[in-house]
Amino acid sequence: MDIRLTLHPKTRKMLTARCHNAYALGEVRLGKRIEAILNLAEERSVEEISEHLAVCEQSVRNYAKAFMLNGSDSLAYRKSTGRPAKLTKTQKKELVRLVTDGPEAAGYDCGCWTTGLIQDLILRHFDVEYSAYYVAELLKNLGFSYQKAHFTSDHLDDVAPEQEAWKRRKWPEIRQLAKEKKAWIVFVDEVSFAQWGSLSYTWAPRGQQPTVKTSGKRKAYKVLGAIEYFSGRFFYHGQIGKFNSESYQAFLKAILRKAKGQHVILVQDGASYHTCPATKVFIEQHAAQLTVYDLPKYSPMFNPIEYLWRNIKKQATHLRYFPTFDALIKKVEDKLRYFARRPQLIWDVMGQYRKKEGCALA
Numbered sequence: 001m002d003i004r005l006t007l008h009p010k011t012r013k014m015l016t017a018r019c020h021n022a023y024a025l026g027e028v029r030l031g032k033r034i035e036a037i038l039n040l041a042e043e044r045s046v047e048e049i050s051e052h053l054a055v056c057e058q059s060v061r062n063y064a065k066a067f068m069l070n071g072s073d074s075l076a077y078r079k080s081t082g083r084p085a086k087l088t089k090t091q092k093k094e095l096v097r098l099v100t101d102g103p104e105a106a107g108y109d110c111g112c113w114t115t116g117l118i119q120d121l122i123l124r125h126f127d128v129e130y131s132a133y134y135v136a137e138l139l140k141n142l143g144f145s146y147q148k149a150h151f152t153s154d155h156l157d158d159v160a161p162e163q164e165a166w167k168r169r170k171w172p173e174i175r176q177l178a179k180e181k182k183a184w185i186v187f188v189d190e191v192s193f194a195q196w197g198s199l200s201y202t203w204a205p206r207g208q209q210p211t212v213k214t215s216g217k218r219k220a221y222k223v224l225g226a227i228e229y230f231s232g233r234f235f236y237h238g239q240i241g242k243f244n245s246e247s248y249q250a251f252l253k254a255i256l257r258k259a260k261g262q263h264v265i266l267v268q269d270g271a272s273y274h275t276c277p278a279t280k281v282f283i284e285q286h287a288a289q290l291t292v293y294d295l296p297k298y299s300p301m302f303n304p305i306e307y308l309w310r311n312i313k314k315q316a317t318h319l320r321y322f323p324t325f326d327a328l329i330k331k332v333e334d335k336l337r338y339f340a341r342r343p344q345l346i347w348d349v350m351g352q353y354r355k356k357e358g359c360a361l362a
Helices: 009-024 028-041 046-053 057-074 089-101 115-126 132-141 156-181 245-259 277-285 305-316 325-340 343-357
Strands: 184-194 220-228 234-239 264-268 290-294
Touching: 009 028, 009 057, 028 046, 028 057, 028 115, 046 057, 089 115, 115 132, 156 184, 156 264, 156 290, 184 245, 184 305, 184 325, 220 245, 220 305, 220 325, 220 343, 234 245, 234 325, 245 264, 245 277, 305 325, 305 343
Parallel strands: 184 264, 264 290
Antiparallel strands: 184 220, 220 234
């Protein structure tokens, strides 16, 4: 039988505040108890509340009965006089597995772990209640850190063999060809720098979220870039319009001129204007000086210039305000020149690429 509660607006407001405060202080049991009372007042069924809060239906009835008899005095838990329960080593191993598998696998209707959610997880699975501060410390000790997630393609299983072939066969083949022809290995890619800027993590006073002005104008400065694997030379060309085969061919011609007859091994991704018929004709016409390799699909990690773009964006656009498009172009061009004059910085990016991808130095 369902229970119906009617709360005075002031009582509802008080309970809502106490519920939020309880969760904020890490008092998960109390927070659930108050939330159950509020849910009953919203005419939700005992079964529904039980499922939502992960407590048994009898507990929900007990919360309601105690509240009707004793009011707000029932909303408290006596502190145990004994030593607080702790997770055992076996339970900690199980907690690591649960957190690693993610909230949805643990039965929560969300994709992000918060300290409060993990408090609830520990209480549900192990009947141990920790404060929010201790949960954060516990997670650190178990090897977790609070970090930003990144996207990965849902097609990765399909391209895994191709990626493995790139590491084990294609890349060594490229290195051998470069050695035989005394060729450049040039990684090429494109990037856009938006006038509305870009956000990033930064240190700021606690409770004061950093704010950055933005013009809101959806306009971007586009850059074609290439880095030479052995020397760290950086080539680039900025433009306002969209990338296409014509602009890509012009950029490749400029690189070939700077190579002064030396053979160039070009590594590119599968962008449409990289592989369209017009670009293929261009590559065939310059086959004597140009050899092209295509990266596996969905594999930006194999292109070291991606790491360079991150560094340039960090310095040029992260948390910056650009009132005009010209201001954006000037800042981006300043940073492009900065890196172009410092091959060692490009080499450092290459070094990180080699270390991450297991590509040995020459």
